[in-house]
Amino acid sequence: MKRKRLAVIGFGGRGQIYGGYAKEFPDQFEFIAAVDNDILKLEKAKLDYGVKHLFSDYNDFLKAGLDLDIVAISTQDASHREHAVACLQHGYDLLLEKPIATSVEDCLEILKYSQQFNRKVIVCHVLRYSPFYDKVKEIIDSGILGEIMTINASENIGYYHYSHSYVRGPWRSSAKSSPIILAKCCHDLDIIRYLINKPCLSVNSLGDLTYFKKENAPEGSSEYCSDCALKDSCAFNAQRLYTKYRWMAGYFLKGNNSDADIFKDLKYSNYDRCVYKSDNDVADHQVTIMNFEGGITASLTMSAFSKEIYRDIKIHGTKAELVGIMEDNFLEIRPYQGEVINIPIDISEAVYGGHNGGDYFMMNELHKELNGIKSSRISYLDVSVESHLMAFAAEKSRLDGGSIQFIKM
Ligand SMILES: NC(=O)c1ccc[n+]([C@@H]2O[C@H](COP(=O)([O-])OP(=O)(O)OC[C@H]3O[C@@H](n4cnc5c(N)ncnc54)[C@H](O)[C@@H]3O)[C@@H](O)[C@H]2O)c1
Structure with a gap:
């Protein structure tokens, strides 16, 4: 079987699974391009995955006209329609993260374009x-x-x-x-x-x-776990959860993942918010x-x-x-x-x-x-x-x- 040429738009948690598969099984996929509007993700793609073509804007990626067999779209839910439609119009087949899109109309629009341009779209129902x-x-x-x-x-x-x-x-x-x-x-x-x-x-x-919800917040709880007096008795204490389930800390960590790094990057971020006082x-x-x-x-x-x-x-x-x-x-x-x-x-x-x-x-x-x-x-x-x-x-x-x-x- 032939090796297939892969690009990933959205090189976060899921994108790295797809890029990582190509790294692990180079006889199956060649990881050609990564697109992400976060420069740290692009650096990671270059340094850890050896990706040559890096783009911070998907329009530049499309303009480059790379010869690809499949584009994985793993940006956040609300961007799927925009990225999927643009790639279909450009003639690429897609591996599209779920959900397909965030409204019935957008899902049907992607379906319409995939049929119009006769392109494959495979949804990541893993x-x-x-x-x-x-x-x-x-x-x-x-x-x-x-x-x-x-x-x-x-x-x-x-x-x-x-x-x-x-x-x-x-x-x-x-x-x-x-x-x-x-x-x-x-x-x-x-x-x-x-x-x-x-x-x-x-x-x-x-x-x-x-x-x-706010009405269930224990009396005396703070806005953020980092400085909450009740954190030791709370099952949702962010400091404890992110040091125990370290894969979740990947969503906010900027550098290393020692306990001290987790506490530093966590502090006063969304992930530090009291679970009863979020939006x-x-x-x-x-x-x-x-x-x-x-x-x-x-x-x-x-x-x-x-x-x-x-x-x-x-x-x-x-x-x-x-x-x-x-x-x-x-x-x-x-x-x-x-x-x-x-x-x-x-x-x-x-x-x-x-x-x-x-x-x-x-x-x-x-x-x-x-x-x-x-x-x-x-x-x-x-x-x-x-x-x-x-x-x-x-x-x-x-x-x-x-x-x-x-x-x-
Ligand atoms: N199939 C599954 O089981 C499964 C599991 C988890 C998440 N998901 C889905 O996968 C998608 C990604 O989730 P994730 O956990 O990897 O999120 P993530 O936040 O880790 O990754 C999203 C990436 O997209 C990048 N990005 C955001 N806007 C961009 C833009 N306009 N252009 C280029 N890059 C952009 C972000 O910088 C980030 O690196 C979501 O739609 C989510 O629902 C699917």
């Missing part, structure tokens, strides 16, 4: 490629569960991850990024749609931002129920309130039930006749990236796809738009007190 969901799909397709009647899934974000991303971080504001049912749960809605493999007809959703507005818990063609139902519970980050799923079929937890690589089939079957999940081949092998296998399959080898797991834009419409409809329903919202493609 879960599809993880050995866990791959096995779940294989089990469904084998028929052992019988017909699927209902799916019950949950997305447990983890108290520390939620406070980092959705109270203090880039996804805290619906208007500036996107509602959490899109920003976070488009993965889950995509997986549910993918597993049921039928169109979703309608959704209802309930939920709210109930806890991370966040996205829901901290939300339940969405879905009705699919053929009377199949599904529910998804999203919650900030869990000790760890994990997704679980229960699939109730006419012949057996399936129960699984992705992060534990736990999967069990419980047939109505016969013994429980434990299904081993092997992620040892996924030697790079996160999402339980999802990042590694997505890039691996992207390389194959660009070499003309088709995969049923690839999340093309048209199908991904469908699960995004489910998310927009769910948010509309939530804001409307749980009203039924019909999905129109």
